[in-house]
Structure formats: C-alpha cells, structure tokens
Amino acid sequence: MTESPRQKPVILLAATEASRDVLESEFRSRYARDYDVRTLLGPGGCVEAATELVADGRRIALLGVDHALDGDALDLVDELRRLSPTSRRIVLVSSGTFREALEVLRPALAVGRLDTYLLIPQGPRDEEFHTAITEYLSEWATTASTPEVAGVRIVDDGHQPSVAGIRDFLDRMAVPWTRYRPGSDVARELFAEVGDDAPLPLVSAFGRPTITAATDRSVASGFYGAPSDLGDDYVADLLIVGAGPAGLAAAVYGASEGLRTVVLDPEAVGGQAGTSSMIRNYLGFPRGVSGMRLAFRARLQATRFGARIFTGRAADGLTLGDLHEVSYDDGVLRARAVLIACGVRYRRLGVPALEALVGMGVYYGAATSVAREMEGRDVVIVGGGNSAGQAALHLARFARSVAIVVRRPTLAETMSAYLVDEIATHDDITVMTRTRVSDGGGDGRLEWVELETDDSSRRRPADGLFLLLGAEPGCDWLPDEVARDARGFVLTGRDIPKTHWRDGLPPAPLETTVPGVFAAGDIRAGSMKRVASASGEGAGAVAQVHAFLAPTPD
Structure with missing residues (x-):
C-alpha cells in the first residue's frame, strides 16, 4: 500500500526563480518516496504554507531557505522556527554568493538561528550535500518523530517510573520502540505469554522472552547478552569498565590491535556524553553530532573489530592479582589489564x-x-x-x-x-x-x-x-590500593605521590598505583571533562596497555 503524501512528514523549501528547479529536482529525486516535498516561491508563501501545515497537525522535518530570497532570509528562518521549533533549519546558498553570505551566516550559525548552511548543488550526484541533508533528517526522526517500526514493544499504564529509564536506554542504543496500554492487542498477546497477573512494565523484542517488571538494566542484560556467555575460562587482555567516550575509544583501538577486549557498563553506551542532544565542537563533525549518534557509531566500530560490549552490568569490585578480577552483578570477569573509564555520575538533588x-x-x-x-x-x-x-x-x-x-x-x-x-x-x-x-x-x-x-x-x-x-566519581567499588585524590578521582602517572612510585619511577601517564590498572576520561584526576579529551585518553591508554602486556626482555 502506497503512503499518501498527507501522511508523510514535510520538507518545505523556500526558493527563488533561479533555484526553484534545481531544489525541486534534487529533493524530489531523493526524498519524495518518504517525504512530502514542497517547493515554494518567496518568503510569504512559505510562511503561509508552514502555518497551514502546523494547524493541520503535519510534521515539518526540514526547512530549506534560499539565502537569495528578497528580504532577510534569516528573518524568515526565525519566523519558521517559531512556527515549527522541531524542524531542522538549513540556509541554501549559491556558489556565486557563498563568500559574501558567510559573513552573515557564520555569526547566525554560532547563536543557533539555523542548523547549517549548504551550497546549492551545481550538478548531479552532489553526495556531500545529500549526506548533510540525510544526517539532519535522521536527527529529526530520532528526536522529534514517532518511530515507524516497533523494534521494541513496551506495555505500561503510565504509572511505572522505570519506563522513562527504559525508553532513554533504548533511544541511546538507537533502538526504536513503541508503547502500548494494557488493553491493546499487543498487551493481550504479551500477557498470554507471561500470565495475566504479570507486573508492569512488559518489554518484548528480538524474539527473546518478554521481560516483566522491566527496568533499564534488565532490558539491557536481557537483550544484549551477559559476560557469562564468554565462558568460565575466558581471560580478557583488556577489560574496560565504562562505555563512555574514553571506554569506547579504548575498545576500538584495543580490539583493532588484536587485544581480546571486553567492556562493561551499567547503562547504555555513551556515558553522560551519550545523553547530549548536540555536540557542536567535536573534531571532524562540522555540523555537530548528537551524543547518541556518536556513541552508536563508536559501538558499531568497536564490535566490528571484535570487542564485546555488555550493557546493564555494573562493576562492584576489583580483586588484584596476576590476573585482575572485576566482579559485577552476578559474576566475575578476569583480565590481564583493566581500564577504569566509568566516568562520573550526576549528584543527587537530595529533596x-x-x-x-x-x-x-x-x-x-x-x-x-x-x-x-x-x-x-x-x-x-x-x-x-x-x-x-x-x-x-x-x-x-x-x-x-x-x-x-x-x-x-x-x-x-x-x-x-x-x-x-x-x-x-x-x-x-x-x-x-x-x-x-x-x-x-x-x-x-x-x-x-x-x-x-x-x-x-x-x-x-x-x-x-x-x-x-555536576560530577562526582563513580568508582567507590575500587579497592584502596588504587589511589584517589581528595574528591575521589583516580590518580595516574606523575600525579601519584612519589611514595607509590616503583623503583623511583612514576607509573605510565594513564596508569594507576596498581600495575596493569589504568584510568582514562572523566574519572581520572586532572582530566579536562570533555568528549574529545576523553576519547584521546582512551586511545592513548591502549598503547600503555600494550607496553604493560609486552613480554619482559631477557
């Protein structure tokens, strides 16, 4: 069955006579199957169309405004933002006026009046242009649209606080979900499986047994496996505690360089950075990137190199030895080296x-x-x-x-x-x-x-x-042998008191007071508490792990 244009989200374009045909062709040829593409002349018609769409309850995914429109194109963008705040806003610029337009667009972008500016395509297959458009449509669909595919089914009656955590976990793992009330057909199907008196919420997906009285942790462990799947004799080369930017970077570099790499995290991948709606100052992402998308890509990258990532598993102890042992909710993992990258947690309000x-x-x-x-x-x-x-x-x-x-x-x-x-x-x-x-x-x-x-x-x-x-360290599970500062952050390298140095030499820059135990990211004393620095520390820690694991020369 073909979806009618009225059911589709809208791409609304405000064009000039010179740009109308190009924009119409570019957008319709690529997006007309999934979006209702409308190309209008002049600012007035665009405002009227947007007003009618919003009044009719239509969703406007993207607004594209030609910078060459009569009047101030940015004023039009501002007006459209007020009409449809969730829409992504893009100013389109011809190549002939691009340099002059930058003088106006750069400061407007810096204060958030638009999401980005792009050159109008000059010929076929302008993939850089369409990559940018697709990214913004994807961000809109993730944050402002209802999922079209029910990847995970949640049944609740609106009175279960745990549902907020479950939804947040699934969003951060880039898994679509749909909620159903107890009287729905889906709810009856799941109750038939688990019993009519099963406690809410119910969560079902991926062909796995339905989870009753679900929490974010039970969903994480139920859907993404358990460390026990590795076997009783498994020994990791590198065990990373924490799947924020530091932990994910270490997982990518460790696994890609042949280390048997395992990651534990009590929540979703991404850490606090994973909850950021938009990170604009991360190197290599000129249009910004959401924390969820950055974490999702890093997780795919790490797992494709062979890293094993287990969410919903909180480390609760570290036993030191020739093989270090990290205990978690219901088991123990052994590793030759451990990286503490568990980040920080938000302080409680206490009311x-x-x-x-x-x-x-x-x-x-x-x-x-x-x-x-x-x-x-x-x-x-x-x-x-x-x-x-x-x-x-x-x-x-x-x-x-x-x-x-x-x-x-x-x-x-x-x-x-x-x-x-x-x-x-x-x-x-x-x-x-x-x-x-x-x-x-x-x-x-x-x-x-x-x-x-x-x-x-x-x-x-x-x-x-x-x-x-604000932040407080999440490492109260560490033994006293791992030295910390007065606030509880882990000391490494030359920040460690000289009384803990070995043979008069400081540990490696990211190594703790315990040989083979390293720290990176926000949990480390003196870290910058930024995504880029945490990623760099995670990658840098892998080189020091290699040096520690290397055989001692005769």
Missing part, C-alpha cells in the same frame, strides 16, 4: 519530595527520549555545564518554556561560550542565576517546583525537572 518523583517528571540527565512529551509544557533544568546547555536548547524545540536554574552568578563560568550565546537568542529560555530548587511535588507526577534565592522563594509550574548537577 525527598522530588526524589520520589524520579521517572514521573523528574529526571537525572538530559533524558532526550522524554523531550517529545514536553511539547507545550513548562520545563526546569538545574545545572550550568555544557550538558545542561545542550539539554535546554533541545527541550526548547518542544516545551512552552525552559528555565535554567544555577547557583552561580552567570552561565559563562561553567558553560562553553557558543552555548551561552545560543541560549541568549532563545526567547523561550530563561536563565535564573543565584537560584536553587528547594522543593516540588504533584499528584502522582511533577506539577510544580519551589525556587529559592538568597532573599526570596516562589513556586513555579513545572511538568519536567531535568537535573544535571
């Missing part, structure tokens, strides 16, 4: 009334899977780091209002300048400095929060509270 609503309007981390549910609602974000800034910009595509709450006097003290500048251009984002959240509540889910300053407090409506409160 009992809000802790009781985690998963029901209160979320630790960006929880990008929940963003679509915030459409037309009021959102509060607590935190002043880059993750908080990225979350605010992403949620602003959906929410009626977004408030960023920080204790410091400005965002600039802790957030990258490009994010501060972009946030300043959003009328829907309010920054509340020298403020903290002291209370909150609601009937079964979040409805309000209490905000305090030094001299006042007030209640604010809130449908979503996203807590990105």
Whole structure:
C-alpha cells in the first residue's frame, strides 16, 4: 500500500526563480518516496504554507531557505522556527554568493538561528550535500518523530517510573520502540505469554522472552547478552569498565590491535556524553553530532573489530592479582589489564519530595527520549555545564518554556561560550542565576517546583525537572590500593605521590598505583571533562596497555 503524501512528514523549501528547479529536482529525486516535498516561491508563501501545515497537525522535518530570497532570509528562518521549533533549519546558498553570505551566516550559525548552511548543488550526484541533508533528517526522526517500526514493544499504564529509564536506554542504543496500554492487542498477546497477573512494565523484542517488571538494566542484560556467555575460562587482555567516550575509544583501538577486549557498563553506551542532544565542537563533525549518534557509531566500530560490549552490568569490585578480577552483578570477569573509564555520575538533588518523583517528571540527565512529551509544557533544568546547555536548547524545540536554574552568578563560568550565546537568542529560555530548587511535588507526577534565592522563594509550574548537577566519581567499588585524590578521582602517572612510585619511577601517564590498572576520561584526576579529551585518553591508554602486556626482555 502506497503512503499518501498527507501522511508523510514535510520538507518545505523556500526558493527563488533561479533555484526553484534545481531544489525541486534534487529533493524530489531523493526524498519524495518518504517525504512530502514542497517547493515554494518567496518568503510569504512559505510562511503561509508552514502555518497551514502546523494547524493541520503535519510534521515539518526540514526547512530549506534560499539565502537569495528578497528580504532577510534569516528573518524568515526565525519566523519558521517559531512556527515549527522541531524542524531542522538549513540556509541554501549559491556558489556565486557563498563568500559574501558567510559573513552573515557564520555569526547566525554560532547563536543557533539555523542548523547549517549548504551550497546549492551545481550538478548531479552532489553526495556531500545529500549526506548533510540525510544526517539532519535522521536527527529529526530520532528526536522529534514517532518511530515507524516497533523494534521494541513496551506495555505500561503510565504509572511505572522505570519506563522513562527504559525508553532513554533504548533511544541511546538507537533502538526504536513503541508503547502500548494494557488493553491493546499487543498487551493481550504479551500477557498470554507471561500470565495475566504479570507486573508492569512488559518489554518484548528480538524474539527473546518478554521481560516483566522491566527496568533499564534488565532490558539491557536481557537483550544484549551477559559476560557469562564468554565462558568460565575466558581471560580478557583488556577489560574496560565504562562505555563512555574514553571506554569506547579504548575498545576500538584495543580490539583493532588484536587485544581480546571486553567492556562493561551499567547503562547504555555513551556515558553522560551519550545523553547530549548536540555536540557542536567535536573534531571532524562540522555540523555537530548528537551524543547518541556518536556513541552508536563508536559501538558499531568497536564490535566490528571484535570487542564485546555488555550493557546493564555494573562493576562492584576489583580483586588484584596476576590476573585482575572485576566482579559485577552476578559474576566475575578476569583480565590481564583493566581500564577504569566509568566516568562520573550526576549528584543527587537530595529533596525527598522530588526524589520520589524520579521517572514521573523528574529526571537525572538530559533524558532526550522524554523531550517529545514536553511539547507545550513548562520545563526546569538545574545545572550550568555544557550538558545542561545542550539539554535546554533541545527541550526548547518542544516545551512552552525552559528555565535554567544555577547557583552561580552567570552561565559563562561553567558553560562553553557558543552555548551561552545560543541560549541568549532563545526567547523561550530563561536563565535564573543565584537560584536553587528547594522543593516540588504533584499528584502522582511533577506539577510544580519551589525556587529559592538568597532573599526570596516562589513556586513555579513545572511538568519536567531535568537535573544535571555536576560530577562526582563513580568508582567507590575500587579497592584502596588504587589511589584517589581528595574528591575521589583516580590518580595516574606523575600525579601519584612519589611514595607509590616503583623503583623511583612514576607509573605510565594513564596508569594507576596498581600495575596493569589504568584510568582514562572523566574519572581520572586532572582530566579536562570533555568528549574529545576523553576519547584521546582512551586511545592513548591502549598503547600503555600494550607496553604493560609486552613480554619482559631477557
């Protein structure tokens, strides 16, 4: 059955007489099967069309505006953003005016008025152009659209807090999912398998047995296997604890260089970086990349080289010896070398009334899977780091209002300048400095929060509270032999006190006080707490692991 154009998401193009035929041809030839492609002349017709589409409940996936339109093309982009905030916005530029256009487009891009600018194709098979278009359509489909394929089926009645974590896990693993209510045909099918009194939520996919009373960890371990699958005699050359940027980089380099490489992580791959809606300053991604997509690609890369990655498995102990042993939920893995790359975790807010609503309007981390549910609602974000800034910009595509709450006097003290500048251009984002959240509540889910300053407090409506409160080390499972600083971060190399050096020499730059145990990324004392530096440390650690594992010369 052929899908009617009205059912398809829309690609809306505002063209000039000179560019209309080229844009019409390029977009229809590539995307007309899956998108309703509309090419309109002039800014006025585009605004009218967008207004009608939104009023009809249509989804506009991408907006393309010719920079040569009469008037200010960027003003048109701004107006279209207000009409359809979730749409990806691209300014299209002819080659003859590209240099002059850059003077205007670069600063506009820096403050988020558009997602990117592209040269209008000058001939057939402009694959760089279409690669960019496809990436933006993919990002839109991942973050703003309902999945077309029900890869995972979730049955819940809306009162199970664990569903938020399950959805977030599946989104970060790039697995499509669909929710069903208990009275649906899918629910009856699953209840027939597990029994009518099985506790919700139910999760089913991949031909595996349906999981009852599901959590993100039970889904992770149920769908992606267990370390016990490796066998009782298995010994890894390199065991990596943590699947953030540092751990994934080490997995890629370790496995590609022939090391038997295993990765453990209690959650989805990507770590905190995996929850970032858009990372714009990562080397090699000029148009930016979401943390989920970066982690997904790294996971594919590592597994294709032979690394084994097990999610939903939390390390809870390290026993040192000729072969180090890492214990996890229900087993032990042995390895010749261990890399601690477990990153950091968000600090808890510590307000009992809000802790009781985690998963029901209160979320630790960006929880990008929940963003679509915030459409037309009021959102509060607590935190002043880059993750908080990225979350605010992403949620602003959906929410009626977004408030960023920080204790410091400005965002600039802790957030990258490009994010501060972009946030300043959003009328829907309010920054509340020298403020903290002291209370909150609601009937079964979040409805309000209490905000305090030094001299006042007030209640604010809130449908979503996203807590990105800064970092604390997640390595309390390590033995005392692995030295840490006063804050609990792992010491390596020359940062280790000389009393722990061996034969008067410091350990390797990423080696801990225990031979064969290394640390990389945010968990390491003195690290930069950036995605690029964590990736570099993970890759660099593999060379030091090789040196440690190399046979001692006679």
